[in-house]
Amino acid sequence: MESKIRAVGTLTLVEEAQRDRIGSQLECARQQSEALQARLNALTELKSFHQAQGPSMSCRLSLMNMTMVDRMLQTMLHHQTHEQAVMQAECHAIQNQLQKKSQRVHGLEQVLERWQNKQKYEKAKRDQKLTEDIINSRLKLRKL
Template structure:
């Protein structure tokens, strides 16, 4: 039984280590997602500011209009790209979150198995000690009777 408990203890340690690694990976991905979200909001603000400048400036040359139009198109492409990248990052975070929950459940299960086996081992040990005490008492009573 000791070997089983030691094996489950080691499995628990390995599972905890893997769970912690997945947790760190998830935290890193969340930080990346927040960074992308910040960039996305900054790009949106930049695009809004740029289009506001276009409306304020009434005397534009055709070159300025073309440049502003190209800037608007590039900003739009960047916004679309960042939105897609953010959506992918969110999906990956969700996947890693589910994996983390699965790893946590595995660790909990291993801990419960180890606790059950330790309780069983303690019960059997106590039962053996009680049996030994009863045998000692019985042998002393037999000696007195004889």
């Protein structure tokens, strides 16, 4: 029983270390997601500013440049939106993984506690039996 308790204790420590590593990955992914969101907001702002400026120039070349800039901004916005969605999905997957790992650690801790309680109970039972045997043997010696 002692070896089982040690094994579960070691396994619990390993699982906790993995859970902590996954937690740090989640934090890193969240920071990346926030950075992507900030970039997306900046691009949206730039696009709205660019569109608000409008075709104030009458030159055909300027109009073509503005159209090109608008297309580039649209492409960048689309790319950033897609990247943001991928990052959010990754965060969600890591969060689910973290939750499963936490549940596993909690389950291992419960098993460890249950086995330790069982071991304490068995030890107390053995001690009580030894005490009773000692008392009974002394009583038998007195009767003789």
